[in-house]
Amino acid sequence: xxxxxxxxxxxxxxxxxxxxxxxxxxxxxxxxxxxxxxxxxxxxxxxxxxxxxxxxxxxxxxxxxxxxxxxxxxxxxxxxxxxxxxxx
Numbered sequence: 694x695x696x697x698x699x700x701x702x703x704x705x706x707x708x709x710x711x712x713x714x715x716x717x718x719x720x721x722x723x724x725x726x727x728x729x730x731x732x733x734x735x736x737x738x739x740x741x742x743x744x745x746x747x748x749x750x751x752x753x754x755x756x757x758x759x760x761x762x763x764x765x766x767x768x769x770x771x772x773x774x775x776x777x778x779x780x781x
Contacts, residue, residue, distance in 0.1 A: 694725065694744075695725075695744045695747075695750065695766065695770055696766075696770040696771075697721065697724075697725060697766060697770070697773040698766065698767070698769075698770050698771040698772045698773055699771065699772045699773070700717075700721060700772075700773050700774075700775075701772060701773070701774050701775070702717050702774065702775035702776065703774070703775070703776040703777065703780040705776070705777050705779065705780055706762060706775045706776045706777050706780065707775075709756050709758070709760045709762065709777065710756060710762070710775075712758070713756045713757040713758050713760075714757070715756055715757060717775045720752070720754055720762055720764050720775055721764060721773065721775065723752065723754060723764075724750070724752040724764035724766070724773070727740060727741070727744070727750075727752075728752065728754075730752050730753050730754040730755075731753040731754060731755060731761065732751070732752065732753055736751065740752075743768075747768060747769055747770055748768050749765060749766065749767060749768045750765070750766040750770075751763065751764075751765050752764040752765075760777065761777065761778055762775065762776075762777065763775070763776050763777065763778060763781070764776075
């Protein structure tokens with residue numbers, strides 16, 4: 694496991710999740726459990742290394758309407774953000 698730090702979300706991500714009847718906490722839990730989601734094996738392996746070295750950890754999931762939702766824990770693991778790719 695790793696520290697999530699402060700958890701924040703962008704308004705656009707919250708809007709998509711609300712529209713789909715989904716909670717940000719579900720995506721954060723999946724991220725914290727290091728589910729692979731929509732990541733390829735190479736990116737998933739990079740996340741494993743980032744957990745050990747306190748690098749950035751990225752998760753990509755899909756909302757019910759197929760909108761991609763990212764969850765990113767920043768390097769240093771002080772902040773985790775739920776956002777859409779267009780928010781980045």
